[in-house]
Amino acid sequence: MRDDLQDLVDEVSRVLAAPATLEDADFTLLAFCAHDDSGADPIDAVRTRSILTRGSAPETRRWFEDFGIASATRPLRTPAEPAAGILTRLVLPVRHGGEIRGYLWLLDDGRIDPDDDGDPALERAQDLAADAGRLLAGRAAADLGDALADVLDGRPGARPPAERRLAERLTGDGLQVLVALCPAGGAVPRGWRLPAAGAVATVVAGGAVAVLVPLPAPADLRPAGALTAASLRSLPAGSSAGVSAVRRGAAELADQWQEARTAARIAAAVDRFSPVAHWGELGAWRLAAQIPGPDPALRPLLADAVLAATAETFLDCAGSAARTAEALCIHRQTLYYRLGRITALTGLDLADGDARLLVHAGLRAARLRDGTRPPRS
Template sequence: MRDDLQDIVDEVSRLLGAPATLEDPDFTLLAFCAQGEGALTGLDAVRTRSILTRGSPAATRRWFTDFGIDRATAPLRTPADPAAGILTRLCLPVRHRGRLHGWLWLLDEGRTDLDAADPPGLAAAVALADRAGALLATRPAAGDPSADLAAALAGDDTAAGRLGAALGARTPVALVALHPADPGLPAGWAAPGAGAVAAVVGDAVAALVPLPHRGDTRPAVALSAAALQRLPAGSTAGVAAARTGCGELRRQWSEASDAARVAAVDPALAPVASWAELGAWRQVVRLDGPDPAFAALLADPVLTRTAEVWLDRAASPQRAAAELVVHRQTLYYRLGRIAELTGLDLSDGGDRLALHLAVRSARLAAAPGRGALGSWAS
């Protein structure tokens, strides 16, 4: 979110040709843009203090709120106060569905004429303020454990420590990754489960579930099943291996996210997959993708499916032919074509392993990606 907010502030600053800051309703600085080389010179004391301290004193906050910025729904201008070292500002309210999430401030020296029919760049800047409001609407309230969970999954060890202290340092926990089939969550959606801590992470949802002991992940599986009932069909969930305390949340998030990915492509594991039951999929999900050497084979869906079924059935021609509903001679012909296209010796265990990894990796790569923490997690 921080990068997205910074991009918005940078673009608003460019559109209106002025230094810009983004603050939340508590006047906490979230992002700023100096707007050009040397633009930090000549700024007023309020903006300088805001950048240096990430906030503003109570007197400054009252000065601005007296102009109605907390009630504003459209751009407005606050006047200068030379005696206090305050320059005139353009204020863009940052709202989402009517709720105030902060303001975008621009030190534009009065250049933007709010009385004009269509001030240059203003409409686009207002649209970006609305975008910032939508992003900030997903931010948990201060003091909410979900804020610590989201921060911990982004690498904040201090937040992980607070979570661990709140749950108990010796409490066994499992982490669940919920991947909705469609982007976004239904209105009013909330993760079920007493005692669980949930946070939106990208297009996924993380849920931290306390366990009775490390060997019993049933509460996490039950939460996953209940949560999926409230999500669109085709959504999946993954459950990480249990840990004691919150010191390995990043690793658990990687495991849970990978398990949810596999659940989306392997019906035998859908819709809730646990890291512990992934088997060979554990190696596949850590690959960057299928080996390019298998491109010719993977371009043929019939031969790719034949290879996967044959390998999944322990290279048994009888079982593979039955599942594919083809004559055994047809299967032998296809296997011959697979050997020709790949140059593999299908009687060799190492070659069969390479082929199996390639076809499974291709299936995973073809599934819709619903990322969080980068591609998934690192």
């Protein structure tokens, strides 16, 4: 990208026949054209300092920002300030996605009229400024993705500064959720890109895509819903997604990632949550997700898919034979036969509360481990 920015600055300088400098929105120098030391090119204290120190002093930044450069959407001119050794400049705002990404500065000696919409050289320079905006936006997204990766990886040294960088991007009240997108097959398709806007940061982590999404209010999950829906349409059929609980700031992102991944795993295995599960809606499934595996007593039951589905449906229906038979579309006598077989296989009587809890939690844990939905007959 550095070479691309340098080529772009050289082209702007050539098109407008003036020394050009590119800085980001924080006035950090990114690229500049070579200066002609014969005296043909103008130079002032601001350009000299920027090149030598790779940036500008805070008072210099404030002086230029007072002319509205941060909100400008078209070229403008800043005046000279002889007492401070500042020459007049043509400023091309570098924007992308509605945000200021940086500035192209040209020491043109006042030759170019920023309001001349018929100047083909100025029009070409504005197109190049738009190209710079896209490049800088891509760099910013990659940097924030790296920060999110540092937080989710849990590396102690890298985590605090990464959290601060992400928190700076969470505007307003800093409310956000973390979304986990889990592609079917366990791998993100080659070349796949997030199809919707609105994310602060995105990174691929452990075969899933982590997306940090800011929210306008604690109960307003519409931004996450819109992004998740668009993303699932662009992923292979059978993909799932999970949405964490709402938090403020970036200090609990690692916990949110665990919530989002768990919710996505449940969405993949449980019809009523598919294809998107929200952590706050999962109820007892959150507890089942923490169980490493079913009790050994359930192994014979798990080997019989029909009986396992019968037991799970019976327990989901709170032990109601009528509701269970209706849900499974079987005769009640068939249900009683199957319940007897379950007791014979496991030694567990589903009329007993402790046995019910053990079987129910174990069946759910097995479903999440295997990622399969049971037959319903």
